[in-house]
Amino acid sequence: MQESPMSRVLVNQLRFYYESPYLNLFEDVTLDIDTSWRTALVGRNGRGKTTFLRLLQAELPPSAGTIVAPERLTRFPYAPADTTGQVRAVVKESVAPFQAWEEEMDELLQHDDEESLARYAKLQERYDAEGGYTIDARIESELAALGLTPEELERSFDTLSEGQRTRALIAALFLRVDSWPLIDEPTNHLDAHGRDLLATYLARQPGFLLVSHDRMLLDRSCDHVLSINKSDVRLTRGSFSTWHEEMKREEGWESQRKETLKREIRALDNAARKRRTWSARKEKEKRGGGDKGRIGHLAARQMKRALSAEQRGEKRIEEKRELLKNAEKERPLRLRPERSGREGGRPLLVVEDVAVGRGEHPVLHGLSFEIAAGERIALVGPNGCGKTTLLATIAGELSPHTGVVRLPPRHTVVRALQTPLWSEGLLHTHLLAAEIDEPLFRTTMGSLDLSGEIFDRPLETFSQGERKKVELCRSLLHPAHLYLWDEPLNYVDLFAREAIEEAILEEQPTMLFVEHDCRFIERVATRVIDLGALAPGP
Ligand SMILES: Nc1ncnc2c1ncn2[C@@H]1O[C@H](COP(=O)(O)OP(=O)(O)OP(=O)(O)O)[C@@H](O)[C@H]1O
Numbered sequence: 001m002q003e004s005p006m007s008r009v010l011v012n013q014l015r016f017y018y019e020s021p022y023l024n025l026f027e028d029v030t031l032d033i034d035t036s037w038r039t040a041l042v043g044r045n046g047r048g049k050t051t052f053l054r055l056l057q058a059e060l061p062p063s064a065g066t067i068v069a070p071e072r073l074t075r076f077p078y079a080p081a082d083t084t085g086q087v088r089a090v091v092k093e094s095v096a097p098f099q100a101w102e103e104e105m106d107e108l109l110q111h112d113d114e115e116s117l118a119r120y121a122k123l124q125e126r127y128d129a130e131g132g133y134t135i136d137a138r139i140e141s142e143l144a145a146l147g148l149t150p151e152e153l154e155r156s157f158d159t160l161s162e163g164q165r166t167r168a169l170i171a172a173l174f175l176r177v178d179s180w181p182l183i184d185e186p187t188n189h190l191d192a193h194g195r196d197l198l199a200t201y202l203a204r205q206p207g208f209l210l211v212s213h214d215r216m217l218l219d220r221s222c223d224h225v226l227s228i229n230k231s232d233v234r235l236t237r238g239s240f241s242t243w244h245e246e247m248k249r250e251e252g253w254e255s256q257r258k259e260t261l262k263r264e265i266r267a268l269d270n271a272a273r274k275r276r277t278w279s280a281r282k283e284k285e286k287r288g289g290g291d292k293g294r295i296g297h298l299a300a301r302q303m304k305r306a307l308s309a310e311q312r313g314e315k316r317i318e319e320k321r322e323l324l325k326n327a328e329k330e331r332p333l334r335l336r337p338e339r340s341g342r343e344g345g346r347p348l349l350v351v352e353d354v355a356v357g358r359g360e361h362p363v364l365h366g367l368s369f370e371i372a373a374g375e376r377i378a379l380v381g382p383n384g385c386g387k388t389t390l391l392a393t394i395a396g397e398l399s400p401h402t403g404v405v406r407l408p409p410r411h412t413v414v415r416a417l418q419t420p421l422w423s424e425g426l427l428h429t430h431l432l433a434a435e436i437d438e439p440l441f442r443t444t445m446g447s448l449d450l451s452g453e454i455f456d457r458p459l460e461t462f463s464q465g466e467r468k469k470v471e472l473c474r475s476l477l478h479p480a481h482l483y484l485w486d487e488p489l490n491y492v493d494l495f496a497r498e499a500i501e502e503a504i505l506e507e508q509p510t511m512l513f514v515e516h517d518c519r520f521i522e523r524v525a526t527r528v529i530d531l532g533a534l535a536p537g538p
């Protein structure tokens with residue numbers, strides 16, 4: 001099959017920086033991407049994934065270099081113009097303005113002058129080309145593939161849960177004819193079932209660019225990986241797992257290199273020390289000895305040689321130190337759990353026949369469970385079943401409608417909120433008000449790859465993942481007996497996810513968390529409580 005030029009994205013020597021505050025994101029990036037690939041776009045928070053999508057859409061101009069991309073690009077998330085109509089209508093209008101075209105065609109048919117007929121013919125051609133005659137049937141089949149029932153299609157879009165909306169809007173991306181979907185973090189409102197449906201759906205799509213930090217989703221749906229790394233942007237063929245393994249191998253190699261460099265620096269340091277001792281001795285001999293002629297001359301030559309060897313050595317040490325800086329990994333993340341002395345003994349938290357809800361009617365009732373010290377419990381259940389409300393009740397922010405929540409006296413509970421607590425202003429101000437030690441906070445942020453200039457600019461300019469990391473650090477730095485984490489990993493890059501997993505496994509805090517990343521649950525949870533199965537509902 002002949003390739004049409006529209007099926008490639010050509011990026012040539014791209015450079016991009018934000019001007020104010022200045023931040024350089026891309027330097028000399030050259031890429032050739034086929035739009036029929038199912039490409040994962042990965043990289044740490046703040047590396048410029050969303051910026052890259054905006055550059056492809058020509059929403060931002062490159063600072064230098066060129067980008068040739070298909071004209072028709074649609075980026076998720078987007079806000080449909082009117083969400084009050086039926087799901088079917090909202091999806092249809094997100095694909096193309098079919099309704100307006102239909103009305104105009106009806107209107108034109110009322111007239112039989114040449115001009116109207118010509119306009120009608122043109123419009124009909126456009127309507128057909130955009131798939132207007134098949135759109136209704138296609139909406140039904142695509143939405144069904146993403147788990148939305150025919151009844152749900154008739155409901156008002158506004159009544160859908162966030163997860164259902166996400167699925168409907170993603171289907172609309174693929175219903176647009178000849179358009180390349182750019183999907184930016186679709187999983188944040190999806191429960192485990194929604195993620196599973198999305199992975200299956202994407203795996204059979206003709207091509208897209210997908211930004212996600214969900215390892216399961218990437219693994220099941222992508223065949224190429226575009227990674228924005230610290231110093232370059234790389235395109236690799238193969239699954240996400242293959243890329244991930246390769247990256248870990250490289251990391252292992254890097255740390256080996258680091259060890260070698262350290263050894264070499266030590267050896268060079270030793271050599272330099274020996275040379276210095278030798279020079280000092282010769283200098284003494286020269287001054288103390290009687291022969292100022294031949295021996296003195298010889299010693300002077302040797303001294304000169306030693307001196308330039310010393311300079312060369314210093315230079316090599318300096319070079320190696322510089323290389324070491326590049327290879328330096330972040331410090332491991334630390335949690336600060338408190339030990340309650342109840343390990344292996346009486347339960348830490350008791351929830352007894354509890355009903356919870358924010359309004360008059362409880363969303364959950366008849367709920368009983370206990371948590372022992374050292375347990376890490378994943379609280380699972382479909383979107384909207386009351387997980388956040390339950391966490392707020394355990395934290396004491398809400399009172400239970402009935403039943404009791406018991407925690408031993410002087411035991412502290414700390415939360416990490418689904419929507420970060422701090423969303424504007426400077427970190428420094430928040431840290432001061434919350435009495436959090438700033439150097440410690442900086443170190444912890446550094447372990448999650450956030451440092452330097454980020455402290456000088458307001459939270460409003462932070463990417464979503466950066467804000468979420470701030471929320472996590474806020475919680476991590478609080479010594480606590482019980483951590484309540486509500487979807488802590490939304491928007492958080494996968495390297496940070498792994499760092500958090502390592503820290504939890506190392507320090508064994510007691511936790512109750514809501515998280516839809518199944519890999520995280522597999523690695524970290526000691527038990528799963530399924531609210532869908534447990535609570536009888538109102
Ligand atoms: N207008 C701006 N001026 C300066 N810096 C900005 C501006 N907008 C974004 N940034 C910064 O540019 C960097 C890249 O942002 P971008 O949103 O593209 O990152 P991302 O890779 O999508 O991150 P995430 O994984 O968290 O979504 C971030 O550090 C962000 O804080």
Ligand SMILES: [Mg+2]
Nearest residue numbers: 049050463464
């Ligand atoms: Mg982003």
